[in-house]
Amino acid sequence: MRPTSGPKKSLAALLASVTLFSAAPAFAATTYGEQLEGFQYPFPLQRFSFSSQQQTLSMGYMDVRPTGRANGQTVVLLHGKNFCGATWEGSIRALSQAGYRVVAPDQIGFCSASKPDNYQYSFQQLADNTHQLLAHLGIKRATIVGHSTGGMLATRYALMYPAETQQLVLVNPIGLEDWKAKGAPWRSVDQWYQRELKLDAAGIKKYEQHTYYSGQWKPEYDKWVDMLAGLNAGPGHKKVAWNSALIYDMIFTQPVFYEFGDLKVPTTLMIGTADTTAIGSDIASPEVKATLGHYEVLGKEAAKRIPGARLIEFPGMGHAPQMESPDRFNQTLIEALAQR
Helix, strand or coil, rough: CCCCCCHHHHHHHHHHHHHHHHHCCCCCCCCCCCCCCCCCCCCCCCEEEEEEECEEEEEEEECCCCCCCCCCCCCECCCCCCCCCHHHHHHHHHHHCCCEEEEEEEECCCCCCCCCCCCCHHHEEEEEEEHHHHHHCCCEEEEEEECCCHHHHHHHHHHHCCCHHHEEEEECCCCCCCCCCCCCCCCCCCHHHHHHHCHHHHHHHHHHHCCCCCCCCCCHHHHHHHHHHHHHHHHHHHHHHHHHHHHHHHHHHCCCCCHHCCCCCEEEEEEEECCCCCCCCCHCCHHHHHCCCCHHHHHHHHHHHCCCCCEEECCCCCCCCHHHHHHHHHHHHHHHHCCC
């Protein structure tokens, strides 16, 4: 007896559902608001509103008081391009327990901060915004810790406000080389915008696993992929992508590399030596790409350029040692701050 057409359709539908299930992404399609509304910050998120470039903007920030015996000092944590103040969660907790007041802001264009339709991005402007926030909080002098793009910003801040910078810590900062001068191709803001519009969870995880965590992955990293992918997939998708494009242009065209010798504050470099981050390397020729992003060399060279700099290396770690090995990193950071 021939089977009827009904079972054939049911089997086809079953096979289709199995195929769809097996091809499902590793991350749920979570979305967050334009200012990361819906994402749970590890500490209370406050807002600082101010006027900049003829518009009212706001920065989200965490201001965490010491839980251990207060030492009267403040540490400001500056996040990287694909990070937020929230990604400093482990370091905030460790520093607070060690007696520090900790301030972790989200810069304009990032995370919980405003995403303006038009903004002239510069590291000077972001440093000034941060300086205004600290003045608002009554903080006259602080240790500035910057990771990744936050390292470029922290450097600019220390150059602009040396008397108010107690010490400077750069954690796998980008900008230890001038990618453009080395031959990495320039992208227009429009090209960056089209690239950022295509950002998704799968691509974010692949890049972070390779660059941030030396090819490894732990379940605790998932929420940071979710954070970034959810922001980019949310209702502010186009504004988030546009601001991201403007920020990438700032990073590529405004090097701090040539001013390392002008730093006048105690400086510590904390470098995961397996890091290969280099803006523009993804579209560079094989010959140029081979010359970029060698942090095991760049860290040592930067330490020579910065007067009196101290270099602390994390052999085999990637771009985010504070997330890859938080206990080890935080203990090292706290010891370094005390020694300087």
